[in-house]
Amino acid sequence: MTRTMWDSSVGKKTVMAVSGLIMLAYLVVHMLGNLKIFFGSDEFNSYAHWLRTLGEPFLHYEWALWIIRVVLVAAVVAHAISAYQLSRRDIRARPTKYVHKKPRASYATRTMRWGGIILGLFIVWHILDLTTGTVHPDGFQAGHPYQNVIDTFSTWYGNVIYIAAVLALGLHIRHGFWSAAHTLGVGSRRRDRAFKAIANVLALVLTVGFISVPVGVMTGVVS
Amino acid sequence: MKLTLRVWRQQNADADGAMSTYEVDGISADMSFLEMLDTLNEELILKGEDPVAFDHDCREGICGACSLVINGDAHGPERTTSCQLHMRSFKDGDTIDVEPWRASAFPVVKDLVVDRSAFDRIIQAGGYVTAPTGAAPEAHATPVPKPDADFAFEHAECIGCGACVAACPNGAAMLFTSAKVNHLNVLPQGAPERETRVLDMVAQMDEEGFGGCTLTGECATACPKGIPLVSITGMNKEWLRATRKAGKR
Numbered sequence: 160m161t162r163t164m165w166d167s168s169v170g171k172k173t174v175m176a177v178s179g180l181i182m183l184a185y186l187v188v189h190m191l192g193n194l195k196i197f198f199g200s201d202e203f204n205s206y207a208h209w210l211r212t213l214g215e216p217f218l219h220y221e222w223a224l225w226i227i228r229v230v231l232v233a234a235v236v237a238h239a240i241s242a243y244q245l246s247r248r249d250i251r252a253r254p255t256k257y258v259h260k261k262p263r264a265s266y267a268t269r270t271m272r273w274g275g276i277i278l279g280l281f282i283v284w285h286i287l288d289l290t291t292g293t294v295h296p297d298g299f300q301a302g303h304p305y306q307n308v309i310d311t312f313s314t315w316y317g318n319v320i321y322i323a324a325v326l327a328l329g330l331h332i333r334h335g336f337w338s339a340a341h342t343l344g345v346g347s348r349r350r351d352r353a354f355k356a357i358a359n360v361l362a363l364v365l366t367v368g369f370i371s372v373p374v375g376v377m378t379g380v381v382s
Numbered sequence: 383m384k385l386t387l388r389v390w391r392q393q394n395a396d397a398d399g400a401m402s403t404y405e406v407d408g409i410s411a412d413m414s415f416l417e418m419l420d421t422l423n424e425e426l427i428l429k430g431e432d433p434v435a436f437d438h439d440c441r442e443g444i445c446g447a448c449s450l451v452i453n454g455d456a457h458g459p460e461r462t463t464s465c466q467l468h469m470r471s472f473k474d475g476d477t478i479d480v481e482p483w484r485a486s487a488f489p490v491v492k493d494l495v496v497d498r499s500a501f502d503r504i505i506q507a508g509g510y511v512t513a514p515t516g517a518a519p520e521a522h523a524t525p526v527p528k529p530d531a532d533f534a535f536e537h538a539e540c541i542g543c544g545a546c547v548a549a550c551p552n553g554a555a556m557l558f559t560s561a562k563v564n565h566l567n568v569l570p571q572g573a574p575e576r577e578t579r580v581l582d583m584v585a586q587m588d589e590e591g592f593g594g595c596t597l598t599g600e601c602a603t604a605c606p607k608g609i610p611l612v613s614i615t616g617m618n619k620e621w622l623r624a625t626r627k628a629g630k631r
Contacts (some may be wrong), residue, residue: 251486
């Protein structure tokens with residue numbers, strides 16, 4: 160069964176849909192957690208610490224976090240590899256372009272590939288910035304995420320990279336969520352409008368939710 | 383009407399092609415697009431030039447032979463086949479670009495003619511029902527619920543012209559294949575091969591070098607028979623169901 164899944168273009172698209180939905184579910188939780196920053200440094204920092212003690216005493220310290228990280232890395236890798244292989248196939252299938260070109264498809268649809276690459280690069284920077292602190296400005300302090308977030312969004316490039324990536328994310332989700340419904344065979348003519356609406360709402364809520372943090376720091380609401 | 387045509391000319395499959403410009407005069411608004419090309423070809427023959435090769439057969443929109451990308455649209459600006467497109471859709475003095483279907487699975491044979499036998503091989507992989515032939519069976523022997531019959535008929539309308547592939551930015555044959563799969567899989571006559579049909583047809587589709595679906599919706603917009611985009615959703619569902627069942631065996 161696994162062979163058939165991975166060997167088929169339809170199966171690979173299923174892998175993309177499922178891994179995409181896993182990442183989307185994570186992002187909803189991640190965005191809601193980020194909003195705790197508006198309740199002050201104590202609440203945000205203790206929330207961040209709680210993430211490490213999550214599942215105790217059944218799980219050891221940080222195990223829940225590591226399980227989530229492993230699942231997410233697997234989802235990102237599966238999503239990226241299938242996207243790469245499917246894109247290669249798509250480009251090979253249409254080697255000659257039409258002489259008479261017309262603007263096609265929506266912006267969200269056309270930017271899926273480049274948007275995905277941008278998001279992949281962003282994830283690397285985001286982890287190096289706020290998880291490991293490798294590229295963090297002003298000395299990274301482990302255990303003080305509130306201050307770290309403020310440091311990042313006190314630099315112009317931190318804001319630019321983050322906001323650009325979140326906008327790309329919104330577009331990606333707008334087409335991606337609706338596509339996943341059809342790839343998994345749950346879409347239908349009757350439900351199509353509903354899925355489009357859910358995709359738009361998810362894209363909008365996540366974009367606004369994530370962007371509210373750098374905007375909060377820039378406007379001084381978070382300091 | 384006087385028109386300027388820019389037509390893809392390619393001597394054979396191996397030759398390099400290019401757009402050639404022709405002027406045609408005396409075109410009536412009531413002519414079909416193919417009749418307009420006939421007019422051009424008559425002039426070219428009189429001048430001793432090679433006429434433009436293009437596929438056509440029934441010229442009444444049911445055979446799926448005609449295959450022209452007109453001004454970047456498969457079958458041109460109207461939602462119909464090239465043969466049922468009339469010159470009233472254009473204005474006097476227009477410049478019209480005519481190109482062949484573009485997909486690596488549909489290689490150009492000459493000018494505007496492409497080889498669509500990849501579609502035949504997809505059909506051979508599963509687009510049939512195994513039934514004894516002979517006299518027509520008794521109509522009441524196999525009851526088909528009306529909604530199922532309508533669903534099957536909607537998909538059976540596919541004429542296999544390949545406009546979906548031509549319009550798709552990925553050169554995917556998903557809409558064609560899904561029309562065939564949905565048409566036969568919903569009917570009791572197609573039930574014995576329900577799983578093998580979708581698995582084999584999708585595998586053949588991949589084998590032929592068609593691209594995959596990215597849900598751009600271009601195929602359904604171009605389809606002269608109005609096969610809906612959700613047809614692909616239906617095939618994905620059938621494929622996943624068949625894969626699950628195959629895994630259990």
